[in-house]
Amino acid sequence: MNKKTLKDIDVKGKRVFCRVDFNVPMQDGKITDETRIRAAVPTIQYLMEQGAKVILASHFGRPKGQVVEEMRLTPVGVRLSEILGKEVKKADEAYGDSVKAIIDTMNEGDVLLLENVRFYPGEEKNDPELAKNFAELADVYVNDAFGAAHRAHASTEGIAHNLPAVAGFLMEKELDVLGKALSNPERPFTAIVGGAKVKDKIGVIENLLELVDNLIIGGGLAYTFVKAQGHEVGKSLLEADKLDLANSFIEKAKQKGVNFYMPVDVIVADDFSADANTKAVSIEEIPADWEALDIGPKTREIYRDVIQKSKLVIWNGPMGVFEIDTFANGTKAVAEALAESQDTYSVIGGGDSAAAVEKFHLADKMSHISTGGGASLEFMEGKALPGVVALNDK
Numbered sequence: 001m002n003k004k005t006l007k008d009i010d011v012k013g014k015r016v017f018c019r020v021d022f023n024v025p026m027q028d029g030k031i032t033d034e035t036r037i038r039a040a041v042p043t044i045q046y047l048m049e050q051g052a053k054v055i056l057a058s059h060f061g062r063p064k065g066q067v068v069e070e071m072r073l074t075p076v077g078v079r080l081s082e083i084l085g086k087e088v089k090k091a092d093e094a095y096g097d098s099v100k101a102i103i104d105t106m107n108e109g110d111v112l113l114l115e116n117v118r119f120y121p122g123e124e125k126n127d128p129e130l131a132k133n134f135a136e137l138a139d140v141y142v143n144d145a146f147g148a149a150h151r152a153h154a155s156t157e158g159i160a161h162n163l164p165a166v167a168g169f170l171m172e173k174e175l176d177v178l179g180k181a182l183s184n185p186e187r188p189f190t191a192i193v194g195g196a197k198v199k200d201k202i203g204v205i206e207n208l209l210e211l212v213d214n215l216i217i218g219g220g221l222a223y224t225f226v227k228a229q230g231h232e233v234g235k236s237l238l239e240a241d242k243l244d245l246a247n248s249f250i251e252k253a254k255q256k257g258v259n260f261y262m263p264v265d266v267i268v269a270d271d272f273s274a275d276a277n278t279k280a281v282s283i284e285e286i287p288a289d290w291e292a293l294d295i296g297p298k299t300r301e302i303y304r305d306v307i308q309k310s311k312l313v314i315w316n317g318p319m320g321v322f323e324i325d326t327f328a329n330g331t332k333a334v335a336e337a338l339a340e341s342q343d344t345y346s347v348i349g350g351g352d353s354a355a356a357v358e359k360f361h362l363a364d365k366m367s368h369i370s371t372g373g374g375a376s377l378e379f380m381e382g383k384a385l386p387g388v389v390a391l392n393d394k
Ligand SMILES: Nc1ncnc2c1ncn2[C@@H]1O[C@H](COP(=O)(O)OP(=O)(O)OP(=O)(O)O)[C@@H](O)[C@H]1O
Pocket: 194, 195, 196, 197, 200, 218, 219, 220, 221, 237, 292, 293, 294, 316, 317, 318, 319, 320, 321, 322, 323, 349, 350, 351, 352, 353, 354, 373, 374, 377
C-alpha cells in the first residue's frame, strides 16, 4: 500500500482521532453482530499499548444530521469496554468544549468514544468547518473505517486534510487483501455475483469481466440475464430496462474468454414466503405465476465444481433469498464449497454475503470476510475510495 499506516508514525502521548466503522446491526438496543467492533480492536489495542490517548469516532445508522436517541453509540461503548477489558469513556457529543474537557482528563492508553458523527449535518456534507472541529480534538488522524471509506465525509475525508493522516491495521488489511486479489490474482480466478439488482452490480460485473476466468451469476439479478437470453421468468425479479446490458455482459464475457455461468435450474415458489409451495424446475420452465427464489440442485453442483477448481474466489451477493431457509440452499452450497476447498482463497465482499456465511457458521472457514459492504463493492468496481485517497502517501 502506498499510504502511511500506524506503523509509520509515533503516537506515544498523542491524542489520536481514530475513525472506526461501528455501524453494527442492532435490535432493540442489542448488538446482533459485533464483527466490526472486534475487527477494530487490533488498532485500538495497539494505540493503547503505545500510550496514545485514543479518541474513537464512528457513524451509526442514517440519522440524517439530527440527534436520534436510538442511534447513540452508548451500547457500542459498553460492548467495547467489555471486549477491551477496560473502561471506555463515552461522550454525548462528537466535538466542542465538553469533549475537549474530557480529553484533557485522559491519561495515556485511555479510550474515549465520541457520539455518532452523523448527528451533525456537516458530516455527510463533508463540511470543512466540522472537519476542523474534529481535527481540533487531536494531534493525529487514523482511519480504520474501511466500511465507510467509500464515503467522502467530514470524519472520513475532510479531517485528513487537517492532521497527519494514516491508515489503521484493519484498513491496511482490507486494502491489502482486496488489492492483491484484484491486481495479482491466483488463477483460475472466479467471481460470484448475486444479490437483488443488476443496477447495483453493473460496475462490479464490468470490472470483474476484465479480470476473472469465471463469472458466476446468481440471486435475483440472474433473472434479468435469463430473460435477456429469451426465457420466461414468471414473477421473478426483473429489470426490464437492463436486458440489453445483460446481453452485452454475456457478449463481453465471450470476447474476453471468460466462462459465464448462469442458473440452469431454479427453485420457484408460488409466494414470497416460508410456507409457499415450491419446486425445482429447469430454467426454461419457470411457470408464469411463480417466482424463482433460489438456484436449483443442478446449478448448485455446477457452481460447486467451478469453485472447487478455483484458486481465488471473490463473492458478493447471495444466490437466493437466504433469509428464508427454504431458499437458502443455493447460498449455503456456495458457502460450503468455499469452506471445503482448502486450496481456494475466498474473499467475501461484506454485506449480505458476509451475513449468510455467518448464518451458516462457516465464517471461520473463509480466507477473508470484508467488513465493508458498499466499500468493498466500490473497490471491486475499481473506484478510488475517498477515505483512503485522503491519507498521507508513504
Ligand atoms: N431470487 C431472488 N429473488 C428476490 N430476492 C433475492 C433473490 N436472491 C437474492 N435475493 C435477495 O437479495 C438480497 C441481497 O441483495 P443486495 O443486492 O441488496 O445485497 P448484496 O448483493 O448482498 O450486497 P452487499 O453484499 O454489498 O450488501 C437479499 O436480501 C436476498 O434475499
